[in-house]
Amino acid sequence: MIQALNLATLALTIALCFGLYKITNETRQAQRDLNAIEQKIEAERETIDVLRAEWSHLVRPARLEALSERHLALQSVSATQISTLDRIPFRADLPSALPPLRGVPAPAFVPRRKPSLGGVSF
Amino acid sequence: MRTRRLPYPHRAVAVRRRQRAMLAAGLFAAAFATVVMRLFVIATEAQQVATTAPVRSAATTLTRADIVDRDGRLLATEVPVDALYADARHIWDPKEAAAALVSILPELDEASLERKLSSGLAFVWIKRDLTPAQYAQVRSLGIAGLGVRRETKRVYPVGRTAAHVVGFVDIDNRGLAGVERALDQRLRDPARGGAPLTLSLDLRVQHVVADELAAASEEFRAVGATGIVLDVHSGEVLAMASVPDFDPNHPADSPAETRFNRATLGVYEMGSTFKTFTTAMALDAGVVTIRDGFDASQPIRIGRFTISDYHPEARWLSVPEIFQYSSNIGSARMAMATGPERQRAYLSRFGLLSAPAIEIAEVAPPLLPPQWGPVETMTISFGHGLAVSPLQTATAMAAMVNGGLMIPPTILKRSPEGPVRAKRVISEDVSASMRTLLRLVVSEGTGGKADVIGYPVGGKTGTAEKAQGGRYARKALLSSFVGVFPALQPRYLVLVLLDEPQPTAETHGYATGGWTAAPTCGRIIARIAPMLGLIPEDQAVAGPSDGPQIAVVNDQ
Incomplete structure (x- = not known):
């Protein structure tokens, strides 16, 4: 009986040793993988920092303005080009006489309605 | 196994022996179980350590926080x-190593x-920021004793x-200037x-201001x-710019005077802009009403000074006329009616007699007159004899038009719901009168060139002769304009100051605030008002007052 117990204990010890070795080895490997991934993350983060700085440098207003002047036919928005929906007259609202408005560019043809001036809000 | 029957005493001994053996076996089993348990714990704990230990956070890799504008655009960041x-x-052969390194890094001596x-030291810096290409070349040299350390470098993308x-x-x-130093x-x-x-900066607005200032100082050949x-x-503060400027990525490449921030570190006699404060305090103290007037027909002689007008009307002027025509005589008389003590008290409440608190390292205190008698009272009334920074002027002007509340300026974005520390310095009625008077200066007076179609501007011109060697120099002017818009419910204030502008053919020989700073201010407003989301108004229509509500904490 003692012998049987000894044998069983020996087998258990060997099994545990092997199990421990396997787990430790797997742990080490996982640690290595993790370190590699973290290094990659760090490298990516640094790349993001650099790219973010570069992007901000490239879209700075001074540069965009110069590029727009060179390549596009766009101009700054003037106040006469901005309005709100409630300032656009509806057909049915008003009679037809239309005195000119100061600061508003002359329309290409005479509109039939007088613009409503009410309800300005900002 | 065959059991032998032993005599009584022997039997008792055998039983005891067996009990001892069982006890020993039990102890061994317990010890063995402990070892097994411990091994199990170690094996599982090691895994836990592996999952939590070396996660490096952004805080440890970046040593300085980014600086962004109010909409999150990057103003300063770090790159590796x-x-x-x-x-x-x-190093085996210092001479050969040095020659090889200089061939790659020609800027080194x-x-x-x-x-x-050849110093024999364990650590000497050679170059702090290598480009990736230079790094590769240095590596390919294969010189023993060279090393590379990963560092972060501050860059300013804009x-x-x-x-x-x-x-x-x-x-x-380590921060050396501006917000970098102050915070x-x-x-x-x-x-x-x-x-x-x-x-609090808005990069778009900041660009417009910097751009227009550069254009104006070129046009008027200002210093x-x-x-x-x-x-x-x-x-x-949505924008603050100073010309000439420098590249913060290479600050040492520009002359030292380019790093001088005129907005906070420069103190100037602001000239007629101060008439706004003189009028506001006289109205608030109840010394005059908007319907009163003063005799401006004769220059005032006091001591060795003569106070005269730049555009003399030489008659009795009402308070709005004094403001509109920028009469020195009328302002001096108004200030004398207020009195030196009250003038000083008001200017102190307007924050003009002490250095402003703002999160920038370079802030200069104002230059006060050595004594404060009647002469000083008169000259300060039209902005001579007291030198303040443009930031102080802007802050005090904001209090004149925002309903009479002095609000400390800040360069940091405020949270919309947070209370603003504000102190009442003039009454709401006086502030409303000041808005009307400032609008009058632009619609009828010296500031006409600052007006913008769709965005009515109110403001005050200022032209001061620079003090040079104890005298005022006729040709060296400080021309300024402080504009607020929309004029009757102001949301924003724009201050422009030109240092020694020269007259051009278009200005008919004038280099005063109305001819140089006012049009610059107008151009800035025309460009930034749509960006700030203001709906243009038709000149005839005044919209309802719908400004942002602010919580007032009285900390008088």
């Missing part, structure tokens, strides 16, 4: 760089490099545009976990210029 050093004990490499506000750092990333601790605080610092855009209800 390779820094080259040498362990001089392991070969003689001093050779001295460094360059000159916000240079004076943001400031810059030294090679070890150095906050930016390096690891407890904040690298959260960016949000300024310098400065501009400020302020939210009159929150005290937030």
